[in-house]
Amino acid sequence: MNKTEILLVQKYLRDTLGNPNIRLDPATATKDSVEVFLNEEFIAVISRDQEDGDLCFNFHMAILEEDLPEEDEL
Secondary structure (H helix, E strand, O other): OOHHHHHHHHHHHHHHHOOOOEEEEHHHOOOOEEEEEEOOEEEEEEEEEEEOOEEEEEEEOOOOHHHOOOHHHO
16 A cells, blocks of 8 residues: 555544544555554554455454453453
8 A cells, every 4th residue: 555545544544433543554564455553552454455446445353352351341
C-alpha cells in the first residue's frame, strides 16, 4: 500500500471507530498490506484488493482464545 492509501484508511478507521489511537504502520507496508496497531499492540492486517477496477481494503483481525475474558467476567 502506498503512503496516501495508508493515511486515508487510517483516517477512515479513526473516524469510524472513534479512536485516534488506531495506527497503520507504514514500516510494515508491502504492496498489498499493512499492519494495524491500537496504541502499541498489533491488532490486525489490512489488505489491498483490486479486482475488475474496483479497489477495496479488507480488515482482518484474529482474536485468540487466550485473549478472551473468562465467562464469569461477562
